[in-house]
Amino acid sequence: MGDKENAYVLQAAIAKAGYEAEKATIRDIHLKVAPGELVGLIGPNGAGKSTTVKTIMGLMPNVTGKVEIGGRHKRYAYVPEQPVYYEYFTLWEHLRLAASVFGITEAQFASKAERLLEQFRLTEEKHHYPMSFSKGMQQKLMLIIAFLLEPDIYIVDEPFVGLDPRATSDFLSLLQGELDRGAGVLMSTHVLDTAERICRSFVLINQGSIVAQGSLDQVRRDAGCAEDATLSQCFLALT
Numbered sequence: 283m284g285d286k287e288n289a290y291v292l293q294a295a296i297a298k299a300g301y302e303a304e305k306a307t308i309r310d311i312h313l314k315v316a317p318g319e320l321v322g323l324i325g326p327n328g329a330g331k332s333t334t335v336k337t338i339m340g341l342m343p344n345v346t347g348k349v350e351i352g353g354r355h356k357r358y359a360y361v362p363e364q365p366v367y368y369e370y371f372t373l374w375e376h377l378r379l380a381a382s383v384f385g386i387t388e389a390q391f392a393s394k395a396e397r398l399l400e401q402f403r404l405t406e407e408k409h410h411y412p413m414s415f416s417k418g419m420q421q422k423l424m425l426i427i428a429f430l431l432e433p434d435i436y437i438v439d440e441p442f443v444g445l446d447p448r449a450t451s452d453f454l455s456l457l458q459g460e461l462d463r464g465a466g467v468l469m470s471t472h473v474l475d476t477a478e479r480i481c482r483s484f485v486l487i488n489q490g491s492i493v494a495q496g497s498l499d500q501v502r503r504d505a506g507c508a509e510d511a512t513l514s515q516c517f518l519a520l521t
């Protein structure tokens with residue numbers, strides 16, 4: 283594979299996508315995520331962030347455009363805001379199932395899964411059922427599954443709301459390790475001070491279209507804001 287093919291782990295050129303055939307919910311969404319890049323997907327409630335994520339994952343019915351997942355394995359992990367789990371499987375069984383679906387060998391699986399459980403402080407709950415977990419613990423399960431797969435790109439929907447400060451910090455350091463490995467991350471969030479601190483670039487959506495895109499400096503220019511404006515100030519100016 284040439285360098286060009288490796289240049290992006292995600293490229294989306296969505297002319298339009300909608301829930302009904304005649305009505306586009308999002309328009310002209312062009313975005314790219316490079317290896318090692320963390321892109322923040324930002325916008326007010328109802329702007330079209332989840333619709334963009336669903337389109338990228340091939341879950342929208344009416345789409346004109348193209349989405350390409352790149353990277354070495356062309357593998358992606360999606361971490362939904364609302365945890366999804368099986369009632370009759372324990373935490374450990376969830377991890378084992380994910381590993382078998384993605385062809386991770388037993389030798390690779392066990393040590394990595396144990397390490398992730400430790401990092402997310404869930405070792406003691408290994409054989410418990412996620413149904414008995416708190417929302418934050420269920421969210422950790424989703425994150426552990428994603429990290430277990432070592433995908434080329436992570437698509438993460440609002441990870442900060444359910445996690446406590448320690449879990450957030452643990453999650454961010456694991457994510458940094460993945461970025462260093464060359465994975466890309468597209469993260470939708472409303473927690474703008476954290477996004478400003480950790481994201482290298484941003485895609486700001488309002489009413490279904492991109493209103494600013496690029497580095498924080500570029501977003502400030504698009505928003506007509508001062509050189510020292512925060513992401514939050516740019517958001518307010520643009521929306």
Ligand SMILES: Nc1ncnc2c1ncn2[C@@H]1O[C@H](COP(=O)(O)OP(=O)(O)OP(=O)(O)O)[C@@H](O)[C@H]1O
Nearest residue numbers: 301302307325326327328329330331332333334472
């Ligand atoms: N299943 C659906 N069927 C029809 N319309 C929908 C559906 N889901 C979302 N919409 C509409 O699409 C538009 C964009 O919604 P979307 O969920 O993408 O927003 P969002 O930016 O993710 O918002 P939030 O920050 O509140 O999560 C909204 O007008 C919403 O009403």
